[in-house]
Amino acid sequence: MFVFCRLSGIKLTGMLVGPKHTIARRGLLIHRTLRNFHDKVAPMCGRFTQTASPEMIAKEFGVAVSPLFTPRYNIAPSQPVAAIRIEPGTANRQLVLLRWGLIPSWAQDPKIGHQCINAKAETVAEKPSFRAAFKSRRCLVIATGFYEWQVQGGTKQPMWIGLKNSRPFAFAGLWEQWQPPDVEVIESCTILTTEPNELLRPIHNRMPVILASTAYDQWLDPTVHHGESLKALLRPYPSEELTAYPVSTLVNNPRHDAPDCLEPLPV
Secondary structure, three states: OEEEEEEOOEEEEEEOOOOHHHHHHHHHHHHHHHHHHHHHOOOOOOEEEEOOOHHHHHHHHOOOOOOOOOOEEEEOOOOEEEEEEEOOOOOOEEEEEEEEOOOOOOOOOHHHHHHOOEEEOOOOOOOOOOHHHHHHOEEEEEEOEEEEEEEEOOEEEEEEEEEOOOOOEEEEEEEEEEOOOOOOOEEEEEEEEEOOOOOOOOOOOOEEOEOOHHHHHHHHOOOOOOHHHHHOOOOOOOHHHEEEEEEOHHHHOOOOOOHHHHOEOOO
16 A cells, blocks of 8 residues: 655655554554644634625725625635635726635646645745636735634634724735536635734744735736736735734634624633
8 A cells, every 4th residue: 555645844655565454553653643733733824704894895995885795703714705806807806705715727626625725925926726826816805804723732722813903904815717517617715825923923833915905906917927026015914013812712613603703812
């Protein structure tokens, strides 16, 4: 039996040969290694909130008021998210719902989207799953905050991070269209991540890219293809403009999407 596994720098490869009990022991070792890996490393950006009203979104991002979305307190991968892109064939901003977890146009199975909820800013231009979208299908993923899990002793404490001024903002995102034969079109997206700023560094080793409002036009423009100028936008957001506080472990359940997810815990 041949085993190959590669996850974020962990590579296990080789031929499992020998008696069945030896193979079983080696397989158990691999399983424990991967389980320990997942226990130690949390997703880069795996949950966020979007509680701004349609009217506020329209004002902040220059789009028409839309009833497409309602307040969300615990958005999880594979769920629809509100995003802004340039409408194909026009120069107009378009507010759409995209499935979170990018499915490349060449994919054979949409399940690949589960592995593509985030894209690293440092490598997005080279990765096969993202490089085509990075060239001309960039979007703004609308949010009012996001969650990260901070390791505290033997537990993981969820933290909510958002702007001090409580206004909505935009993650740098990419979108893609997937349409195999005889299957309905799925439009999906990913959120870019970068190195953490001073506020986030004690909480997590990555943070989502929050774009400055002055960068929206350049990021959205599908005619801009200069990778280095785009990458210059993908920097950590200033710590002094963000706030962070601990919240309940209710957010650990992706089915729990209610205002109590945002209630601060006493510190």
